[in-house]
Amino acid sequence: MTEFPKLTYETLTVGEEFVSDTHLVTPEDIEAYAFAVEDDHPWFSGPSPFGGPVAHPTLMANQALLLRHGKYIVHAGLHARMEFNFLEPVRPGMRVRSRGRVIDKYERRGRQYMVTEYVTEDERGAPLVRGQFTQMLIPEGTRHAGR
Amino acid sequence: MPVAETIAVGQELPSLQKEPTQRRIDVYSGVRPRSIHTDPSWAHAKGFRTTLAQGMMSTAYVSEMMTRLLGAGFVKGGTLSMAFIKPVYAGDRLTVHGVVKETRREGAGTRVVVEVWCQNQDGEKTAVGTASGLAPHPLAPHPTLSPEGRGF
Numbered sequence: 001m002t003e004f005p006k007l008t009y010e011t012l013t014v015g016e017e018f019v020s021d022t023h024l025v026t027p028e029d030i031e032a033y034a035f036a037v038e039d040d041h042p043w044f045s046g047p048s049p050f051g052g053p054v055a056h057p058t059l060m061a062n063q064a065l066l067l068r069h070g071k072y073i074v075h076a077g078l079h080a081r082m083e084f085n086f087l088e089p090v091r092p093g094m095r096v097r098s099r100g101r102v103i104d105k106y107e108r109r110g111r112q113y114m115v116t117e118y119v120t121e122d123e124r125g126a127p128l129v130r131g132q133f134t135q136m137l138i139p140e141g142t143r144h145a146g147r
Numbered sequence: 148m149p150v151a152e153t154i155a156v157g158q159e160l161p162s163l164q165k166e167p168t169q170r171r172i173d174v175y176s177g178v179r180p181r182s183i184h185t186d187p188s189w190a191h192a193k194g195f196r197t198t199l200a201q202g203m204m205s206t207a208y209v210s211e212m213m214t215r216l217l218g219a220g221f222v223k224g225g226t227l228s229m230a231f232i233k234p235v236y237a238g239d240r241l242t243v244h245g246v247v248k249e250t251r252r253e254g255a256g257t258r259v260v261v262e263v264w265c266q267n268q269d270g271e272k273t274a275v276g277t278a279s280g281l282a283p284h285p286l287a288p289h290p291t292l293s294p295e296g297r298g299f
Contacts, residue, residue: 033175033207035174036171036172036175037165037171037204037207037208037211038166038171039207039211041211043222048222049218050219056211057214057222058203058206058210061203061206062175062176062201065203076183076189078231079202079203080230081228081229081230082202082228082231083226083227084206084228086221086222086225086227087224089223143192143193143194
């Protein structure tokens with residue numbers, strides 16, 4: 001049984017690791033994502049240079065971004081930076097998961113940030129996307145100024 | 148979808164227009180209570196005038212622009228780094244821009260580095276960064292933007 005403590009800057013530890021559940025990438029996932037980002041590239045549903053349909057390169061980014069939700073109750077946050085290295089295309093029928101590790105946390109101008117490096121892999125453990133992201137923590141009982 | 152034979156430093160890529168409506172945000176982020184993306188009252192409580200698009204939607208827009216430019220050489224071998232500097236609100240209208248910043252030989256091809264940014268309907272930049280991908284061949288000099296062609 002997993003327990004979910006509240007995520008706070010103080011309890012977050014540099015070096016701690018996250019892992020997602022495995023997700024089966026379906027044609028419906030790819031279609032919904034294409035709708036959301038207004039991009040209906042023909043490779044998403046038909047032939048591509050990779051021998052069949054591929055997903056939008058950023059399809060699984062939310063699996064990585066939400067890694068901390070598999071361990072903590074996250075009050076609120078904002079995404080500050082994102083980096084991707086697209087190593088292999090994500091394809092329908094793959095079972096993918098993401099793993100991440102907190103590599104830094106810092107406070108700047110009264111705001112708290114965490115930095116996570118991640119990899120999204122296929123069912124054989126082959127890396128598909130690597131990168132890192134920076135998330136701002138919005139502590140409970142506070143408001144963000146709304147830049 | 149062939150990759151252009153000529154891509155030159157300084158070249159402006161065709162811009163994209165995007166409108167992250169609440170419905171598209173809902174599909175992207177999944178509808179949840181207590182979410183700044185899909186729960187207007189929670190977004191207000193956190194200090195925002197309404198719900199926000201996820202920053203990651205802007206990375207998807209840039210990814211589309213780079214795939215249009217470089218095709219398979221972005222899907223496999225591409226990189227993207229973006230900072231989200233202003234909120235994008237539901238209903239904003241974004242324009243996605245790119246200007247080629249650098250080209251350099253990499254293996255048998257050419258890595259094309261593009262400065263990218265998204266701008267809202269008020270002309271404010273909401274996200275800025277850099278993307279790159281591989282053109283499958285050495286790039287020929289651009290007829291008008293190569294250093295030799297800039298003398299007019």
